[in-house]
Amino acid sequence: MTGSVTFTPSETDYVGAIRANFVFAMRRRRTLRPIAITALVFAAIGAGVGLTDGSPAWAAVYAFAGLLYGAVLFGLIYLTSYLLLPRRAGRLFRQQRSIQQSFEYRWSDAGLEWSSAQGAGRFPWSDLHGWRETKPAMLIYMNDTLFQFLPRHAFTHEAADDLRATMERAGLPIY
Structure with a gap:
């Protein structure tokens, strides 16, 4: 058939499509894998710092803090990008006649x-x-x-x- x-x-249509694609892209395995690896690296660094104190308990605390830091950092980057996206996409729409x-x-x-x-x-x-x-x-x-x-x-x-x-x-x- x-x-x-x-x-x-319209600009609203364009921004909506770009935003929907952004949300989808951030949920893909290809995007999530580097985020997870970076968070694990922060956790490993935290564990290393904790082990310098000589206590495995502190290593676990520092590892968790490093993991939390990595997650919060990427969350802020994602949120900032998401919030700025309508402005950027709108400007691109207006530029492309x-x-x-x-x-x-x-x-x-x-x-x-x-x-x-x-x-x-x-x-x-x-x-x-x-x-x-x-x-x-x-x-x-x-x-x-x-x-x-x-x-x-x-x-x-x-x-x-x-x-x-x-x-x-x-x-x-x-x-």
């Missing part, structure tokens, strides 16, 4: 097509990396970080179901 949506992205115009997205079993006043493109489903449905937008990934976003408000219930079913039929993984 073929379907389509037409929309003009090519995404401030009307887009039409069409899909079929062959793939996803888009067109605007600036141009057009086609992505066979096999060339796409995956997709994710979020509250603000449907995100369709070309790779781990590059994605097309289709705002949820642009879809009728039937169109959203059709796109979802088409991607599932094509074997495009939920990312």
Whole structure:
């Protein structure tokens, strides 16, 4: 089945899609692994400092303090990035005039097509990396970080179901 949506992205749409992608990216194993390793390094440093006192009990206390320090540090970095993201994304949206115009997205079993006043493109489903449905937008990934976003408000219930079913039929993984 073929379907389509037409929309003009707003700054709110863009910021919502960028924020949804950020939250998703921070939950991926690829992001969590370095955070866990860094927290464990802080714990090891804390244990080493505690062992200089000669007491295993103090080593455990310092290790826990190091682990807590690492977790709090990354939490603050994550929170700061999350809070600053709307400002950054909004500025990028205002700078890029090519995404401030009307887009039409069409899909079929062959793939996803888009067109605007600036141009057009086609992505066979096999060339796409995956997709994710979020509250603000449907995100369709070309790779781990590059994605097309289709705002949820642009879809009728039937169109959203059709796109979802088409991607599932094509074997495009939920990312």
